[in-house]
Amino acid sequence: MSFIKDYIARETLNRRNFLFASAAGLGGVAAGGLFGPGMARAALTDPTIAWGYRNRTNPYWNEIVSGGESFVQSLGLPRDALTHLINEGSSEKSLSDVKALLAKTGGNLALAIDANDAPNCRPVVEAVAEAGAYVATIWNKTDDLHPWDFGDNYVSHMSWSDVKPAEDTARILLDAMGGKGGVVHLGGIASNSPAIQRRQGLENALKDYPDVELLAAEPADWDTQKANQVMSAFLTRFGDEITGVHCANDTIAYGVLEALRAEGIEDMPIVSYDGNPQAVQLVAEKKILATVFTNPYWGGGISAALAYYAATGAFKPSEEPNEHREFYGPTILVTPEDALEFKATYLDSAPDYDWTDYWGPSNGPIRY
Known part of the structure; x- marks a missing residue:
């Protein structure tokens, strides 16, 4: 189990910060700020694609971001075309980084994000919607926050029934x-x-x-x-x-x-x-x-895809049923009896996903 020791050692080191958005933009006003929640502007052209998450040293989040990178590559872009907003477990940093990137891009942004905790999801979504950008969230949000309350800008939320x-x-x-x-x-x-x-x-x-x-x-x-x-x-x-x-x-x-x-x-x-x-x-x-x-590779790719294709007008979120706005991701129980077969199928090489099949492996609407 030497990799466990190595993993612990790596977590004590300073983690790399992949944040490409400039904090200098915090004082600016996004051009898209003229658009209020629910008032999406015309389809965006070549929006910045970003993923907001905890950190990449965690294997789960590495898979999430790898899926996001696979999606941007499907557009003919290099992997590093994906902008990384790394919050290191801080909700305050998560929100401030989103606001900085909105200011820098003038709201020309397609964002996939885990807001770090449930209460932080609302201010993130409100900032994105006010700037006329588009966001797909995963995992954490409060039960009273719904994408359909924000027109097209809050594209979707995916969680898992744990x-x-x-x-x-x-x-x-x-x-x-x-x-x-x-x-x-x-x-x-x-x-x-x-x-x-x-x-x-x-x-x-x-x-x-x-x-x-x-x-x-x-x-x-x-x-x-x-x-x-x-x-x-x-x-x-x-x-x-x-x-x-x-x-x-x-x-x-x-x-x-x-x-x-x-x-x-x-x-x-x-x-x-x-x-x-x-x-x-x-x-x-x-x-x-x-x-x-929980298939984080698919979750990371499809969340970025949903935000991007909604932003560029490939589909209109407000015309989709609620089960396409809030849905569960897939889960598979892995036991010793099937672990090696599972590893060969899902982990040894990433499946080739169609990132325009937005809800293919999803697992039904979120229930409260």
Whole structure:
């Protein structure tokens, strides 16, 4: 598991900042600011295409951005034509970077973004709509925020229905524990929608396992190094009472595995989420019992495609049904029995997607 150590080491280094938008633009006023929400201007010409996300050192976000790069290449553009807005987990930076890029481009922008947490999505969308630009969001938004309330400018929102898949992995974990003992949960950023849903999945499963105690649940902020610290503290606090670990994503699981290894523990039942290549290999080796693949490569590419094709007038979002404005992305449960087949199909080489098939692999409308 040397790659886990390498991963932790890399996360302690200063991360590269791929932000191409100039902060000097913050003081300017976007030319598109004359257009209010719901008042989209004529189709844009050669809009800047951007992706806003946490950071690329995380394998999940690397896959998201790789999908975005594949989309821009499908337009005959080089990979570096995609502008990167890296927020490093800061909602304030996410919003300020979007505003800076809107000012720099005069609103001639097609943006795909995870706004970092649910409350931050509204001000991001409002800024984009006011500038006459176009945005497709993923993962985090509040339940009262809807694309159809912003005409064409807020193109779409994609999330994943995480409660049931997280419950499925939890049941695999609890069965491996023999239906008894103590489990700990390491979550994502507390205000993130997927973090909330994945913990809910565990709690749903626990209702059917009265002899399993949830010893503790703490956020690890989707971060390997923090997960390592949280798990080390759990081991100090609970010791042998811990007989299973429920991780909110794969990068958290890497930190957990390293903390366990430091204590000489090699056979602790663990489950995770995201289906990153390293995690799938660990599932094949039965060092992780299960993970859930959300096809981030497709999610990253199709979100950029939706924003771009709406911006350039290839389709009109306001003429689409609501299930095309808010929809679930696909999920696949990966277990040791099918991990190698899954890896060969989805990870060893990226599938060749048609980026104009906007809703092909999607999984139905978002339900509240």
